[in-house]
Amino acid sequence: MINVTGLTKVYGTNKAIENLTFNAEKGEILGFLGPNGAGKTTTMRVLTGFLPPTSGKVTIGGFDIIEESIKARRLIGYLPETVPLYPDVRVAEYLKFMADLHHVSDVDKKVDLILAKVGMQERSNSFIHKLSKGMRQRVGLAQALIHDPQVLILDEPTIGLDPAQIKEVRDIIKEIGQNHTVLLSTHILSEAQQICDRVLIINKGHIVAEDSPEHLQNRLSGARRVTISSPGNAQEAVELLRLKLDYSHPVIIDENTLQFENHPDQDLRSDVIRLLVKNNIEFSEIFSESINLEEIFLQLTREESSTLPQVSNVTTLPVEKE
């Protein structure tokens, strides 16, 4: 449904996005993940025809967004990050206006239907400026869905919502994603993990990774990280491991704690424990945890921005003891 080839957008001398190539199929929820300023919003603006690309090609449902702009735009439902609404207008009136612009037939019925879908039937007569942030977000979503678009483009759809509202919006998106193509941007990893079928990680205008959330999670050299608490002996333990089990790549965290990464296909835990016991190095606790997408994300985006000061890594945080 969405085909993007070699997309570049330059503002003045600043390259907002460079040579992006990706596509999204029908019934797929594609997540666009990246820190703020990565180029997510710019990409979406180019995809929806609001901004022209400097170079590259975008087609929506086979229609070029520049050459056959109106035909392509008919297929798109779009919710910009700022959720632009008319404050002085009533909810139903606003949705009718948007429906009219998209040439929706049987507008009144459609507005009722969409309001029910986003759970806003009771507020259809309220002025938009009286609505809470969460409700506005839902009206914005309703506006994007009013013409039953084949492609839904949502820029940070859950930003600024409380946890209950976030869940509601995510559920709506998941439901829509079953038979529409959804492209959503987010800087929250867990969100991408929960909703998306596929994730593109974008940083500084480049795609740095593209995979399913599960695969991305497995991408880092090991899927799990093992932490050993060995009060006072961490230094000694690490030296021993380096000597005898070099490929475990042990890391010392503090004088009481060390960590190593454990590959699923090469379980080192029993080897390590055996070695420590044999050499009389006492330890009080050993546990393993999955390395989450958050860290992969940090790592991927940090590789891109090595000039930036290193952000405090999760691995350096003191390990909680029970």
Add this chain to the structure above:
Amino acid sequence: MHNVWTIAKKEYKSFFHTPIAYVIGVVVFLVLGIYFWLQLNYAIQYQSFIPEISSLLDLLLFPMFFISVPVLTMRTLADENRAGTLELIMTAPVRDWELIIGKWAGTYLFFLTIIASTWIYPLILNLLVDPGIDQTLLIANYLGLCLFSSALTAIGVFVSSLYKNQIAALLTSLGVIILLWIISSPAQFMTGFGADLLNYLSITNHYYETFRSGIIDVKDIIYYLSLTFLALFLATRAVEARRWK
């Protein structure tokens, strides 16, 4: 056309969402009403004085429309641009010219409503005087007023398309209108082509020298229509250019 109508309808309705439309309406009726009443009283005292609709409409044009056109047009596009709703309209299947014509038409319709509502004064006057008022003069006056405000509104919409800030749009369109209003003044010290050009450009000459005295000249109609067209064309280009920034 469907999109033009959708946008125009929304624009027209939006004037009634704010107090501005009501304030302008009330002020127009108060000022014109008082002036009309004074004219009638004057006519009763001095038999030679003839109340006329033309001078009533002068008041409507200046200062009423002179001020309210920039005030009402300033938000048309600047506010959509600031609020980000322009992004939604421009990513909907709406052509840029449809947006501009719709915005202009909705605002113009509001001014036409005000103009139409002032018909009450000639109607009253027609009942009071014998053998009735000059219908040709009346029609010329109203036709001129409609054309004049069409051009003013188009200028306001064009200026609004250049800004995100409403106040900047207000001041600029006021400036442009003042310029077109007084542009022929230096012509009295000039001769030849320069004077002709300035006289032709003047937005007021085409009304006060013809329509105002009951003359309907195609040349003046063309002037106002082309000014309207030009402003709307430039506004469309300005919105298009926004895409290329």
